[in-house]
Amino acid sequence: MLYKDTVILPRTAFPMRANLVQKEADILKNWADTGLYNLIQENRANAPEYIFHDGPPYANEHAHLGTAFNRVLKDMVIRYKILAGYKVHFIPGWDCHGMPIEHAVIKKKGAKSFSTKNQLRQECKKYAEESVDIQRQEFKRLGTFADWDNPYITMSKEYEAKVLEVFKIMVSKGYIYRAKRPVHWCTKCRTALAEAELDYKDFTSPSVYVKFKILSMPDTYILIWTTTPWTLPANVACAINSGFKYNFVKTEKETLIMADSLLPTVVEKLKIKDYKVEKTVLGKELGGIEYKHPFLDRTGKIILSSFVTSESGTGCVHIAPGHGYEDYLASITYNLPILSPVDEKGCFTEEVPELQGKNIFDADKDIIEILTNNGTLMYKEDFQHSYPHCWRCKTPLIFRATPQWFLNMEHNNLRTRCVEEIEKVKWMPEWSKKRIANNIMQRPDWCLSRQRSWGIPIPALYCKACGEAILTTEIIEKAIGLVKINGTDIWFDENTKIDAVCPKCGNKEFKKEEDIFDVWIDSSSSYYAVVKEKLKFPANLYCEAVDQHRCWFQHSLILSMVTEEQSCFKAVLTHGLILDKEGKKMSKSQGNVVQPMEVIKKYGADIVRLYLSGLDYTCDIMFSTDGLETATTAYRKIRNTFKFLLGNLYDYKKALSYEKLWEVDKLMLHKLAVLIENVTKAYEEFEFYKVYHLIHNYCVMELSQFYFDTLKDRLYTHGKSSISRQSAQTVLSETLSALARLIAPILPFTSEEVWGYFNTGSIHLEKLPVVKEEWKNEKLANEYELISEIRDEVLLALEQARANKIIGSGLEATVIIDSKDEKVLSLLRDKMALLPSIFIVSEVIVDRVENMVTFKKLDIKVSLCEYNKCERCWIREKEVGKNNEHPTLCVKCSKVIKEEDYEKEIEKKEPVEG
């Protein structure tokens, strides 16, 4: 008789090997075919809303690993919120304007191939559109959930018009002003350059030491050092560090002021032999002192600035706010004039009559001559240093102050209101509040204008008669009307005319502003163009990387405070950046860049997602292949857990009521309840790595190592329809149902695959598992806490017996246990009948015998069980061999065979050959 065939082994088509790459593609197709996104929206039509607003990634070719991580993180939030019963309408976005795209297009096609702005803009648009499509495919492949067919695109005319509306409100409320600011300028291309367009190369500049006469002190000079003599005509101040010590150095002729720490190098260079330090003062004591300009008829004053270093020079820095960024910042603090007597070709203007028309680099030697003649030049040499050049024409660049549009951070107490509003927002992690508050407090006024082509034009006009810059809500209104229909290209079309009257001279002819907006205006207006327009203002959550504290988070907050007088987000979740496995930044030059799609192609999205979910993203994330391998192992464990569950539920009919369940099964429902509660709590806090560890540990420790192992005998050998087997199946079913849903936000593909073998419909239409009150059983849990400790000791004893060749399999063992602890002893006696299945041995006897090994709680003796092995369930039992009908079976098995009427089934089966 083939008793083996009466054993009910797991049966499922759910494959052990995932073959994720193929499987995920199938599931994606299925989601697309069934229109899952819309099904979910319908399903949650009347549910409370959760507004999660997507920060638009930059539409620049393939998605980076950091972007991929950001998408996955957002997706886990979205999928969790949907699971938790919310309606989440997630509109993805793309940031499409800006310098990097313009840069890439010019690089690809060459600057000469575009004769008009709009030709260049068309090419940029094409580039951005292609990038959006590439990234959309990649984001879909990651299994991320969104309204991919209806994204917001910052270069769409609707969006552009909305940005202009935001600007109109800024103007109408009086936040916008126009002022000069130094920018990197190419004198050959006659254009401003962005940071990314700078090409640093070695360059030789004249290095000069110049003395400025202090007005209030006879024969006393402050000594400065500069490598750009041509900026001296724009000098308005001299900066020193308030914390440094400054010496008054008396030489034969005069007294020179310089930093104490730089004295030795300076006197050596200037070949000053006889000198004496007359006195030493702290920098802050010199603040406000006036000096005479070395060759122009005006004065400047000494100011205090923290950027002055003691690395080179004299510790006294010549300040020309029109020709340096730090100088410019200092000019704001000290309210200094911003002189920039240089035209767009790099020649001096009439503001410097002596040098008018002269190229500034050529003028260096003229200025040196003037300084030499009037005796203010102390020393001169050539100085080689790394200097920015134009990326296109390789000309050395200059800083030149040009008029720009600004947002005034102090208007209507904007800065203070932002800082106060920050307090009302929930920042996760908490330190991010401090970070953004610092940023807002320290930031200068926002320079809104860029001298570029690919962006939204600033709708200002210049009077052709008097040159007056005109920016009014009426003009913006007209621009919005045009843009809504035509997009912003219309602004750059020379045929487009805006009707207006110059308020200064009454003229009606205008030149349109050529500058565009800083791209951060585009993306940071999304609260207005998307949240307010299509969702519900304000958003519940923004979630981006840590660098966005200075960018999107900050700028969105500022704009929202201007237009809505409140924050556009209630909570902000920040994550770290993705670094390589050594914690180094990924960069092409280092060769340590990981392409997300290559990883997906190799491992599948679910494994990548599982890996990412397990990382603590509140700090920087080190991405390693080792980690992916670990995640693969963890994935297999989770997958096999599902396979075991499915395999033992193929014949499951219906749940047993709680009272009828076996004790161990009740225990497992308690543990499942605790798991559900803990996982839900972790999800609520967006602590996905806790979710991962909780679920993985549950699969490994509670299920695989304990429950499943002890359950095998019951599932396989008890009667098909026995209460004991049904009891186990009831709990297995609850476990599968809960586990699949709990992991669904992390493993959207695998959970969907599992659900297909278990239930109907998509798992992503389901809701979080609910803990039934009756499942909670602290008393049982406490008892089993102790039993678990006891089990560990028994397993240790079995291992020793195995090492001593007393037993092989655990089922060969008879375990005799005793305890000196009354509590333990009474528990053992109480649970006597259950112990063999819990220890997975054939026999357990509570007794005291000789040669017991003492453990912490128990004394244990393991011996080879003297009974015969049941052919069917492999348990050794004293009745085996005594039953005439089934001489090789134990009592339990012969009873099962009889009651369940397996006889016919067995006879029907063909005998197996060999």
Added chain:
RNA sequence: GGGCCUGUAGCUCAUUCGGUUAGAGCACUCGGUUGAUAACCGAGAGGUGAGUGGUUCGAUUCCACUCAGGCCCA
């Protein structure tokens, strides 16, 4: 140079107010099983808690500095 963050086993994470021998899982080694089988079970080994100093009866935990790394600003 400034602001913010990070550093615990090879990997991913724990360690509640500072308190017994710093814990899990994976990976590794050894063993068992062959009825979850490219699976499953058990055991073992693995740590100067980045470093130095301080506060304390006691520090991985609190403080200072240093080192390594990240973001932003200069």
